[in-house]
Every structure is written in C-alpha cells, then in structure tokens.
Amino acid sequence: MLRTHNLALHFDEGRTKALDGVDIEIFEGEFVAITGPSGCGKSSLLNLIGTLDNPTKGELFFCNQPYSALQDLSEFRREQIGFVFQSFHLIPTLTTLGNVLVPTIGRSSDHNAIDRASDLLKLMGLESRLNHFPGQLSGGERQRVAIARALINDPAFILADEPTGSLDSTNATHVLDVIANMRLKKSLTIVMVTHDPVVAAKADREICMCDGKVISGSRRNP
Amino acid sequence: MNLLRFAYDNLTRRPARTTLTMTAISLGIAAIVALTAIAWGFEASWQKANDARGTDLIVTRLASENTMPSPFIAEKVRPALVNLPHVRQVVGLLSEMLTVSYDAPPMFVFGWEFNSYLWEHLQLLEGRWPESRNEPVIVIGTLAAELLHKKTGDMIEIEGVEMPVVGIFQSSALVENGALILTLQLVQQITDKTGKVNVLNLQLDSSASDSDIANIKQQVRDTLPGYTAITSGELVSQNAVVRISKAMSNATILIASLVGALVVFNTMLMSISERTREIGLLLALGWHPRTVIKLIVSESAMLTFAGGIIGIILGVLLTRGLEHIELMRGKIDAVFSFPFLLGVLALSIVLGIFGGLYPAIKAARTRPSQALRQE
Structure with missing residues (x-):
C-alpha cells in the first residue's frame, strides 16, 4: 500500500541528512511502528509519508502510484490520511465535536459530517463530552478526540507521531487500545512513530531506524 | 461547523484585539459618514433654500465661488435681464454672515427685495412682515429666535444699528430658519453696499421650457460679460465651501480607507503569526490553501463589517450631536442616504478583503511540517 524508494531528506544544503536512502514497504491493514533514538529520522519519514514535506531524493508510492504524480496533495491528505500528533493539536476554542469536524470544513458536499463525528466520539467513549472544550478534557480524552478527528474522513491510513508520548501509562494503554480497535473496525493501516518499546510491541512490525537509515524491519517477514 | 462559524470563533477568542481593531475601523468609518453627510447636507440645504424661494435661475459673477457670490451693482445688470x-x-439678494449677539454663533443676515416673490414661501408664525422697503425692522427664523433668545418686540443690533424683531417665520430650509431677514435696501445700507447684491434671482413664467432656460443662460453669457446665469444646483455645486467640504470628505474616505486597510493588515498578520501552528495543522488535516485564504479573509471581512456597522451608527450619532451643538445649529443639516450608507458598509468589507489578502496568502504558504514543530 505504501512504499518508499531510496528516500532522502537533506537540510543545510546536504550537510544534515535526516533521511538517507530509506526503502520500506507497508501493506494494507498493517500496524507498523517506526522506532529509533531521538533524531534518527522517524518523524521526518512520517512527514514525508504524510506529504507534509517534500523529499530531497527518492520517491514514495501509494497503491503503486508515485506521490509525485498526485495532483492535489491537500485532497490526498484529506481523503487518505488521518494524522494523530503527540501534543494533540486540538483547537482550544472549539468544542470536542467542533475539533472532530475541522477536517470537513470547506467541503460543501459533506452533509452528514456531524452524524459521523458524533458516532466516532461515541466509539471513543466521549459521547458525554461533545460540547466540552479541550481545556476541560484529560490528556487521554484529548488524544481520543484527535483520533476521532483523524478518522472523520474515513482515511486509508493513520499516521501517528508519538500518540502516547504525552500520556501517563493508563491513558497511553487506553489510547493504544482505541487505536487497535479502530484498526480492526475500519481495516485501517497504521504507521506509528514511537520510542517506547512497550508501545512498539503492540504493532505487527517494527521498523527500526538510526541516523536516517532503516536498520531493520523494512520489509514484512514472509 | 462551517468556515464562517470557524472564522467568527477565531475572532471572538481574542476579544481585546478584535475590539481594538473594530474600534479603529469604526472611527474611520464614522469620520467618513459624518464628513460626507455634512458635506452633502450643506449642499442640499443651500439648494433647498434656493428651490424653496421659487428661483429658476441665478445671475452672478462668473468667477465667484464664495459661499455667497461676490457683490455687484444690481442696476448694471438688471436692465439686461428684465426684458x-x-x-x-x-430680484436682488444680499447676504452676510454676521455676529449679532456675543452669546450666539455668527448668523446669516439676508437682505431680500421688499414685496418680491422671495418672501412668499416663508410661513409667518407670529408678528408681521416689514411694511416698506426702508422700514428698519427684522424678521427672524424659528431657529435664529431660539439661538438668540429673541421674540417679537425684542431689539437686535446689527453692525451698530438697533432694530426691533417684528416677526418670526418658519421655512422648509434650515439655512433660512437660522437666519435674520431684512429688506435688501436696509442690508445694503447697514453693510455699506449700497446698490449691491450677491445674486439676482430670476423667476420665469410657467411656460418656460428647458430649452428656454438654456437660451436665457446663453443670452446672459452673450450680453453680460463677466456674469453667468445658473440654476440653484449649479450655484451650490460651484460653491467653494461645498467644494472644500466635498474634497475634505473625499480625502477622509481615502485616508480612512488606507488606515483601515493597514489596521486590518497588521491585525491579521499578527493573528496568523500567532496561529502558525494551527494553520499548519489545518493544512496537515487536508485543508486546501484556498480554504485557509478564505478563512483569513472571512475573518478580516467580518472584522471590518462589524467595524463598518458600528462606524455608521457612530457617524450618524456624531453628526446628529454636532447638529445640536450651539455653534453648529442651523448650519448643518446632514443628509444620510441609504445607498451611501450601504456603500460605506461595502467599502468596509472591501477594506477587510484587501487588508486580509496578503496575510491570508502568507498563511496559505505555511509549510505544515515546520508550522507543527513551532512552539
């Protein structure tokens, strides 16, 4: 489903190599954890997969179609990708429901967005929190709102950057359970960046990185 | 949740800045509304006065653009007109702006030919009219009576000559209500302008058509070099004070528009700079850069729309307040036309769109990966 070929991301005119010749493949429905020490290029790889950055070299493929052939990256992000961030990135002035609806704003043809958002929040166990503001929610609840937001447009895959990084262990476990449940219910492909081995152990496969290179797990074992 | 609701929420989350920006916009709009309404009112008030008198054409000096045209000897011109x-x-008319009481603002003193048609439109509320061309008496408008605290039988001193008020009248024109009227000969005598008038008013018979009026204008040009025959509308629009007040109102529109656009520009630039991470998030969540532009421009247009409405209300209240202060009473009769107010509101929205456009484009060019890393 997702594939990279010789992917590189350089900064400072090539002096800093965030990614250097990364070749990985992720299959439909897979739950992949990208691990490695700080600065190894995990988040850079996630940003490239999420089209938030452009590679210096190499190519990415989604269902065998090269990213470089995509006409509208915004539409690709909106239709195919759900993002979950470590620091939630909820908009403080919007309610829980409002935050989940943010990716649907500006889509004139989306008439049942509110129903979908309400259903997702119900699935997250947040049906009693629809009109609460982020400041009134716990860390775990906020991350569940962020997951609901990532799912609102029914994406093909979820990109999660340290989704449990700001949570205590109880909330972290709860959030991981929610992600695992959603994966099963919606047949999602999940790519998760984490430096926590306990979290990584929940994934089907672990891609381990160091100094911008993949050192293990680039391909699924047969 | 739609884009406009989201834009509205973004404005209300920073109430202090939103209020300050709206205040700046509304003050600019209020200045535009007040000055333009006064300029138009000034023009309309004079035209109303001329029209109410039943004057069809006004003969005056060609180069004169003063509030009241420069005086000339009536008898040099009149013979060529009567036939x-x-x-x-x-009918001759002489007018002066004079201080007639130390505790009242300067007032218009009109000298009108005795027994002429000029007097016919006035409604006498009490007292009587002058009974001869040389009778040293004054009739005053209702507003003048109020400002001067005078009633019939009281004395008024003009240029050292004391005369009794014999009547109080009402006119449909504010400028006449705030004036003192004497016979022409009396004003000529008091102001040392014997035989002079500012204008000669021509009343035509009812059969005169537009082409007849055009013919008369042409004949005046041909037979009276240095003089012109114009309609009251033309006289008023050529008036220097009307021109200056219109120029001032145009300058105010220009300056207030520039300042307004800059204020919005600055506010929106600050706003997007504070919200870089949020804008990055929106782009990451699949918002098209066009949608980000729409959001920012909607916010700035909402800001100026609200500022425009408040500004219009402020401008109307300010002008009505000015009309009632002692110094200005009887001198301004502001005109607020609905299309003008709508135009001002449209202008304020346009300011918002232009002021918000660059910040919006800047926001839309945000790189989401960098923006999301920003603290």
Whole structure:
C-alpha cells in the first residue's frame, strides 16, 4: 500500500541528512511502528509519508502510484490520511465535536459530517463530552478526540507521531487500545512513530531506524 | 461547523484585539459618514433654500465661488435681464454672515427685495412682515429666535444699528430658519453696499421650457460679460465651501480607507503569526490553501463589517450631536442616504478583503511540517 524508494531528506544544503536512502514497504491493514533514538529520522519519514514535506531524493508510492504524480496533495491528505500528533493539536476554542469536524470544513458536499463525528466520539467513549472544550478534557480524552478527528474522513491510513508520548501509562494503554480497535473496525493501516518499546510491541512490525537509515524491519517477514 | 462559524470563533477568542481593531475601523468609518453627510447636507440645504424661494435661475459673477457670490451693482445688470423672454421677476439678494449677539454663533443676515416673490414661501408664525422697503425692522427664523433668545418686540443690533424683531417665520430650509431677514435696501445700507447684491434671482413664467432656460443662460453669457446665469444646483455645486467640504470628505474616505486597510493588515498578520501552528495543522488535516485564504479573509471581512456597522451608527450619532451643538445649529443639516450608507458598509468589507489578502496568502504558504514543530 505504501512504499518508499531510496528516500532522502537533506537540510543545510546536504550537510544534515535526516533521511538517507530509506526503502520500506507497508501493506494494507498493517500496524507498523517506526522506532529509533531521538533524531534518527522517524518523524521526518512520517512527514514525508504524510506529504507534509517534500523529499530531497527518492520517491514514495501509494497503491503503486508515485506521490509525485498526485495532483492535489491537500485532497490526498484529506481523503487518505488521518494524522494523530503527540501534543494533540486540538483547537482550544472549539468544542470536542467542533475539533472532530475541522477536517470537513470547506467541503460543501459533506452533509452528514456531524452524524459521523458524533458516532466516532461515541466509539471513543466521549459521547458525554461533545460540547466540552479541550481545556476541560484529560490528556487521554484529548488524544481520543484527535483520533476521532483523524478518522472523520474515513482515511486509508493513520499516521501517528508519538500518540502516547504525552500520556501517563493508563491513558497511553487506553489510547493504544482505541487505536487497535479502530484498526480492526475500519481495516485501517497504521504507521506509528514511537520510542517506547512497550508501545512498539503492540504493532505487527517494527521498523527500526538510526541516523536516517532503516536498520531493520523494512520489509514484512514472509 | 462551517468556515464562517470557524472564522467568527477565531475572532471572538481574542476579544481585546478584535475590539481594538473594530474600534479603529469604526472611527474611520464614522469620520467618513459624518464628513460626507455634512458635506452633502450643506449642499442640499443651500439648494433647498434656493428651490424653496421659487428661483429658476441665478445671475452672478462668473468667477465667484464664495459661499455667497461676490457683490455687484444690481442696476448694471438688471436692465439686461428684465426684458429677456419668460422672465417674470428679477430680484436682488444680499447676504452676510454676521455676529449679532456675543452669546450666539455668527448668523446669516439676508437682505431680500421688499414685496418680491422671495418672501412668499416663508410661513409667518407670529408678528408681521416689514411694511416698506426702508422700514428698519427684522424678521427672524424659528431657529435664529431660539439661538438668540429673541421674540417679537425684542431689539437686535446689527453692525451698530438697533432694530426691533417684528416677526418670526418658519421655512422648509434650515439655512433660512437660522437666519435674520431684512429688506435688501436696509442690508445694503447697514453693510455699506449700497446698490449691491450677491445674486439676482430670476423667476420665469410657467411656460418656460428647458430649452428656454438654456437660451436665457446663453443670452446672459452673450450680453453680460463677466456674469453667468445658473440654476440653484449649479450655484451650490460651484460653491467653494461645498467644494472644500466635498474634497475634505473625499480625502477622509481615502485616508480612512488606507488606515483601515493597514489596521486590518497588521491585525491579521499578527493573528496568523500567532496561529502558525494551527494553520499548519489545518493544512496537515487536508485543508486546501484556498480554504485557509478564505478563512483569513472571512475573518478580516467580518472584522471590518462589524467595524463598518458600528462606524455608521457612530457617524450618524456624531453628526446628529454636532447638529445640536450651539455653534453648529442651523448650519448643518446632514443628509444620510441609504445607498451611501450601504456603500460605506461595502467599502468596509472591501477594506477587510484587501487588508486580509496578503496575510491570508502568507498563511496559505505555511509549510505544515515546520508550522507543527513551532512552539
């Protein structure tokens, strides 16, 4: 489903190599954890997969179609990708429901967005929190709102950057359970960046990185 | 949740800045509304006065653009006018702005030819009219009576000559209500302008057509070099004070628009700079850069729309307040036309769109990966 070929991301005119010749493949429905020490290029790889950055070299493929052939990256992000961030990135002035609806704003043809958002929040166990503001929610609840937001447009895959990084262990476990449940219910492909081995152990496969290179797990074992 | 609701929420989350920006916009709009309404009112008030008198054409000096045209000797011009076709009456008028009481603002003192048609439109509320061309008496408008605290029988001193008030009248024109009227001969005498008038008013018979009026204008140009025959509308629009006040109102529109656009520009630039991470998030969540532009421009247009409405209300209240202060009473009769107010509101929205456009484009060019890393 997702594939990279010789992917590189350089900064400072090539002096800093965030990614250097990364070749990985992720299959439909897979739950992949990208691990490695700080600065190894995990988040850079996630940003490239999420089209938030452009590679210096190499190519990415989604269902065998090269990213470089995509006409509208915004539409690709909106239709195919759900993002979950470590620091939630909820908009403080919007309610829980409002935050989940943010990716649907500006889509004139989306008439049942509110129903979908309400259903997702119900699935997250947040049906009693629809009109609460982020400041009134716990860390775990906020991350569940962020997951609901990532799912609102029914994406093909979820990109999660340290989704449990700001949570205590109880909330972290709860959030991981929610992600695992959603994966099963919606047949999602999940790519998760984490430096926590306990979290990584929940994934089907672990891609381990160091100094911008993949050192293990680039391909699924047969 | 739609884009406009989201834009509205973004404005209300920073109430202090939103209020300050709206205040700046509304003050600019209020200045535009007040000055323009006064300029138009000034023009309309004079035209109303001329029209109410039943004057069809006004003969005046060609180069004169003063509030009241420069005086000239009436008898040099009158003979050439009385025999023109369709002319029923040729009536002299002399006007001065004079201080008649130390505790009242300067007032218009009109000298009108005794027994002429000029007096016919006035409604006498009490007392009587002057009974002869040389009778040293004054009639005053209702507003003048109020400002001067005078009633019939009281004395008023003009240029050292004390005369009794014999009547109080009402006119449909504010400028006349705030004026003192004497016979022409009396004003000429008091102001040392014997035989002089500012204008000669021509009343034509009812059969005069537009082409007849055009013919009369042409004959005046041909037979009276240095003089012109114009309609009251033309006289007023050529008036220097009307021109200056219109120029001032145009300058105010220009300056207030520039300042307004800059204020919005600055506010929106600050706003997007504070919200870089949020804008990055929106782009990451699949918002098209066009949608980000729409959001920012909607916010700035909402800001100026609200500022425009408040500004219009402020401008109307300010002008009405000015009309009632002692110094200005009887001198301004502001005109607020609905299309003008709508135009001002449209202007304020346009300011918002232009002021918000660059910040919006800047926001839309945000790189989501960098923006999301920003603290």
